[in-house]
Amino acid sequence: MEFLRLNKKVTVAQFMEKVYLELNVNIIKHQASKTFMKAKLLIHGSYKNQYRKLWDYCEELLTCNPRTTVYMETILDESSGKDRFLRLYICFKVLKRGFKVGCRRVIGVDGCHLRGPHPGILLTAVGINANDCIYPVAYAVVEVENKNSWKWFIEFLKYDLSISEQKSWTIISDRQKGLRSAIEEVIPEVEHRHCVRHLHNNMKKLHPRQSIKNRFWACARSSYMRRFESEMEILREYDGNAHRWLLDNTNPAHWSRSHFREAAKCDILLNNLCESFNSVILEAREKPNLGMLESIRVYLMERLKTKRVKS
Structure with missing residues (x-):
C-alpha cells in the first residue's frame, strides 16, 4: 500500500518485477491487478462510502468558499427506495471573479471519461487569460454525455459567468454529441467554434x-x-x-x-484549453468521485497561489 501511495504511476508489470526482485516470487498478472485494487481501496477508501459523504463535502465547500456554486442532483432508485447520485456541478467564487475581471470571453468546453471505479463523464469549462494561459472555470460530474447533460452544464455556466451580451462570447469545442443543440437552446447568439x-x-x-x-x-x-x-x-x-x-x-x-x-x-482554432486541463487531472480521474473532486480542488488552489506569487 505504501509503495503504491508513493509511486502513483507504477504499472502492473513494474509491480510484478518488484515482487520478483524482493521476494523471489513470480506472480501472475491477475494477482497483481487484485493487489492493486485492494491497495487503492485502502488508500482512497471504498467508493460506496464516498457517495455517502458527498453531501457533507458540498456543505464544507460552501462553508469554506461562500458564494461558490455547488449543486448536486440525485435520482430516486425505485428498487431500493433511496436517492442515488446523478450529477454534481462546482464553480468556485474565486474562479468566477477572476474570469470576469481578467479573462477573454472565450470558453473551451470538453467532456472526458472517468477511469476510476465509478463510470461517468467529467465536463469541464476552461477559459484563456490575458497572458494566453489556461484558466479553469467550472467542472461537473455527469452520468452520460448527451444533450440533456450538456444543457444542464451550459445553464449553470450562463448564470455563473453572467453571459448576457451573447454576441461578444465565444465557445470552442470538439463537436461533442448533443453540445451544439444545447448551446442553440441556452445561449443561441454565442459564437460556436469547432476544433x-x-x-x-x-x-x-x-x-x-x-x-x-x-x-x-x-x-x-x-x-x-x-x-x-x-x-x-x-x-x-x-x-x-x-x-x-x-x-x-x-x-x-x-x-x-x-x-x-x-x-x-x-x-x-484548437480546443487545447480543455486538452491541457484534462491531461493535468489524468491521475485524479482514476480515483473515486470524492477523491477526484478533492484532487481537482487542491490542484486549482495550488495553481492560483503559484500564479499569484509569480505575478
Whole structure:
C-alpha cells in the first residue's frame, strides 16, 4: 500500500518485477491487478462510502468558499427506495471573479471519461487569460454525455459567468454529441467554434492525404474572406471530393478565421484549453468521485497561489 501511495504511476508489470526482485516470487498478472485494487481501496477508501459523504463535502465547500456554486442532483432508485447520485456541478467564487475581471470571453468546453471505479463523464469549462494561459472555470460530474447533460452544464455556466451580451462570447469545442443543440437552446447568439484538429480527424477518414490536410489548414488559417475563397478554390481544383465534403458537413463560421467575429479578440482554432486541463487531472480521474473532486480542488488552489506569487 505504501509503495503504491508513493509511486502513483507504477504499472502492473513494474509491480510484478518488484515482487520478483524482493521476494523471489513470480506472480501472475491477475494477482497483481487484485493487489492493486485492494491497495487503492485502502488508500482512497471504498467508493460506496464516498457517495455517502458527498453531501457533507458540498456543505464544507460552501462553508469554506461562500458564494461558490455547488449543486448536486440525485435520482430516486425505485428498487431500493433511496436517492442515488446523478450529477454534481462546482464553480468556485474565486474562479468566477477572476474570469470576469481578467479573462477573454472565450470558453473551451470538453467532456472526458472517468477511469476510476465509478463510470461517468467529467465536463469541464476552461477559459484563456490575458497572458494566453489556461484558466479553469467550472467542472461537473455527469452520468452520460448527451444533450440533456450538456444543457444542464451550459445553464449553470450562463448564470455563473453572467453571459448576457451573447454576441461578444465565444465557445470552442470538439463537436461533442448533443453540445451544439444545447448551446442553440441556452445561449443561441454565442459564437460556436469547432476544433480544427478534431474536424480534420473526421475528414481524413475519407481523405487521408497530407496534401489535403495542408490545404484544409490553409483555409482555416485564412484571416480574410477573399483569401479563404482563394484557398477553397485551390482545394476544389486539387480534390473536388474533399472540397464537397467540407461544404456538405461543415460551416466555415465554425472553423475558419475569416468568418470569426471580432468581439472575442482571439483567433484560436484548437480546443487545447480543455486538452491541457484534462491531461493535468489524468491521475485524479482514476480515483473515486470524492477523491477526484478533492484532487481537482487542491490542484486549482495550488495553481492560483503559484500564479499569484509569480505575478
